[in-house]
Amino acid sequence: MRKTLLILSLGLLVTGCSLKPDMIEVNHSFEYQFDSYSVNEKWWESFKDERLNSLVAEALKNNSDLLLALNNLQKASINLNQANLDFLPNISLEGSASKNQSSGETFSRQPQSRYNSFGLSSVLSYEIDLWGRVRDTANAKEAVFKATKYDYETAKLTIASSVANTYLSLISLNEQEEILKDTLKTYENTLFYRQKQLDAGSIDELTYYQAKASVDMAKTQLITLQNQISQTNTALALLIGQNPDEILNKSIAAPKILPLSPDVPEGISSDILLHRADVASSLESLRASNFMVGVARTAWLPKLSLTGVFGYSSDEFDRFLINNANTWSIGGSVVMPLLDFGRTSNNVELANLDQNASLLNYDKAIKNAFGEIKDALNSRKNSVLKEQSMQELANSQTKVYDLAKIRYDAGYSTHLEFLDSQRNLLSAKLSLAQSKLEVASSVVGVYKALGGGFNADSNSTK
Structure with missing residues (x-):
């Protein structure tokens, strides 16, 4: 121990x-002229x-x-x-219970017998x-x-x-x-005025339709803008x-x-x-x-690990927690690669x-x-x-x-x-x-x- x-x-x-x-050294210095x-x-x-x-x-x-x-x-x-x-170490709890029977025909040549086995132990594993x-x-x-x-x-x-x-x-x-x-409203007012001028014969149709084209263009722009909104x-x-x-x-x-x-x-x-x-x-x-x-x-x-087992075992359920039934073991293991082909x-x-x-x-x-x-x-x-x-x-x-x-x-x-x-x-x-x-x-x-x-x-x- x-x-x-x-x-x-x-x-x-x-x-x-x-x-x-x-x-790795990283460059934290730069040439600049900033405030x-x-x-x-x-x-x-x-x-x-x-x-x-x-x-x-x-x-x-x-x-x-x-x-x-x-x-x-x-x-x-x-x-x-x-x-x-x-x-930190990893600690787990393990419990076991089994009922066994052997007949007189086994290799041990012992008379037929029955026995029980109960165990409770904690397992600690830790990598150094x-x-x-x-x-x-x-x-x-x-x-x-x-x-x-x-x-x-x-x-x-x-x-x-x-x-x-x-x-x-x-x-x-x-x-x-x-x-x-606002622009469309102005264009429409102008078009209304041009309509009256056309009816009165003071302007030709070209002038009237030029004004109407401005209204149509503004309406198209407005619809496109509203879609963007x-x-x-x-x-x-x-x-x-x-x-x-x-x-x-x-x-x-x-x-x-x-x-x-x-x-x-x-x-x-x-x-x-x-x-x-x-x-x-x-x-x-x-x-x-x-x-x-x-x-x-x-x-x-190599990877070095320690393992410890501490617990109790008995062949009677009502006796396996007493002091005389305690068991323990501790050991270590070393693992390292021998031939991994370059992995x-x-x-x-x-x-x-x-x-x-x-x-x-x-x-x-x-x-x-x-x-x-x-x-x-x-x-x-x-x-x-x-x-x-x-x-x-x-x-x-x-x-x-x-x-x-x-x-x-x-x-x-x-x-x-x-x-x-x-x-x-x-x-x-x-x-x-x-x-x-x-x-x-x-x-x-x-x-x-x-x-x-x-x-x-x-x-x-x-």
């Missing part, structure tokens, strides 16, 4: 050795639109894709707990983690859990961004619908997780004027790697693959390739992060400039329309020239509304590219 305890103690002393390779920034975790509240806040909150509670990501996070947590349990297989497996599971946690944060950011963009699109479409309705409404309903009855029979209310776009950061800080959940997830996946290389290497070495080598090589793939994915995540940030900041700057230009264009087209109307009424220009000014004014108004949407969407894009308030330090697990 003392020898066994000595072996167990020595085994515990050497436990903790690991065959995993050193963690520091700070993004609120609930960045959508910066639009100061209570309806948007309510929609995002509903989506973060009910969205199916987000619920699936949460389910994956819960699975990763259970897998981590399961891996940590491997540090000589080479760190259990610990590396647990560390890999912990890294996977963290990566899944960061994936959940990425899913939250994606859902919130999609809700914000879809809601802003719905507002912009409502604004464009109002523009088209319906589709956008449905998309928003799906994002926030409405039930089928609400999707079929209800519309989501949205104003007709976009909220003021908030000021956004103009650059990034040196700790950008802490502010992108996808980058943090890729790094944890790399760490997990590094631990799994160590796990694969342990298959080359272990192949598994180690596969683990190395998985680690290499994780490194490539991490490098890709870093490059994508900086690429998305660059594009988002440029899009923000250019969308503001475009809105300013579109506002000036709309003002100019309004002047052109006013002058063309005066000239046509005075007989100094053709009706076609007047219609062109009408169409160009409508196009400018619609383009201005779309440019305002681009500005608002660019703000969402910047917040998303900068990680949406995520911070790897504040989200780390202990």
